[in-house]
Amino acid sequence: MIKKCTFCGSAHLGIAYQLGNGQVYPDVYAYQYPNHPNRGSSIEHIICKKCGAILMSKVVHPEHFPAANSVKIDELEEIINNTGILLCNEDKDIPSLSSLGYIMPDIIALIQHKKVFYCKLYKKKSTYLSVDTYLHFRRILQHQPLTESEIIILDFMKNKESVDKTELKNALSIEKKEFDKAFDSLLEKCLITAIGGREINPNWFEYLYCTSEMWRKGTEGLHTKSSSKEILWNRFKPFMNVHQFEKMIK
Numbered sequence: 001m002i003k004k005c006t007f008c009g010s011a012h013l014g015i016a017y018q019l020g021n022g023q024v025y026p027d028v029y030a031y032q033y034p035n036h037p038n039r040g041s042s043i044e045h046i047i048c049k050k051c052g053a054i055l056m057s058k059v060v061h062p063e064h065f066p067a068a069n070s071v072k073i074d075e076l077e078e079i080i081n082n083t084g085i086l087l088c089n090e091d092k093d094i095p096s097l098s099s100l101g102y103i104m105p106d107i108i109a110l111i112q113h114k115k116v117f118y119c120k121l122y123k124k125k126s127t128y129l130s131v132d133t134y135l136h137f138r139r140i141l142q143h144q145p146l147t148e149s150e151i152i153i154l155d156f157m158k159n160k161e162s163v164d165k166t167e168l169k170n171a172l173s174i175e176k177k178e179f180d181k182a183f184d185s186l187l188e189k190c191l192i193t194a195i196g197g198r199e200i201n202p203n204w205f206e207y208l209y210c211t212s213e214m215w216r217k218g219t220e221g222l223h224t225k226s227s228s229k230e231i232l233w234n235r236f237k238p239f240m241n242v243h244q245f246e247k248m249i250k
Contacts (some may be wrong), residue, residue, distance in 0.1 A: 005048035149182035
């Protein structure tokens with residue numbers, strides 16, 4: 001805490017705010033996902049009321065700004081690659097973003113660069129899989145026939161690089177409850193995934209989606225003929241029992 005001016009020694013300090021065009025703004029590209037609102041922050045200054053020196057400056061809303069480097073995001077990618085799976089919200093068995101101290105912009109940065117695969121494979125919860133974990137699951141997942149609504153959604157999304165869920169819902173003649181059920185089912189089956197995201201407000205983000213087929217374009221495949229089921233079970237048995245694992249792959 002600053003108590004005296006480092007220039008004139010006065011203890012007569014004050015607080016001033018820099019507003020309007022003097023605000024600072026995040027680089028929209030640093031968020032690594034499209035359409036981020038240009039939300040800046042005013043600046044708070046601690047000033048000397050005797051000589052006018054600015055002794056310290058800080059933004060009022062630091063949460064609006066991305067990390068200055070990729071260290072934290074690289075750490076998160078390493079965690080997902082090591083565990084194979086991560087949940088969004090806290091779980092008693094599986095690590096999660098919230099329990100590890102990460103926030104949505106961290107995972108969205110990885111999603112944007114196809115470093116993780118988003119789905120609802122585990123207990124219908126928001127789930128992030130490492131790339132090779134998803135590719136192994138893709139080999140062995142068993143699906144029931146698609147419903148008419150699921151087919152309509154997939155057909156509309158086909159060949160689109162990204163789709164906003166609300167716009168997708170408005171474009172299709174599917175009742176809201178049925179649409180939401182079908183959309184979640186496609187996420188559970190890993191047939192669609194997130195390809196990006198944007199901030200609605202500091203506490204809420206929404207994803208941009210694409211089909212898993214679109215997601216796989218340009219993604220290197222697996223280079224092993226070993227049993228994917230065995231590989232996945234060895235990876236997940238620290239987090240779940242056999243029954244839970246078998247439910248995931250059906």
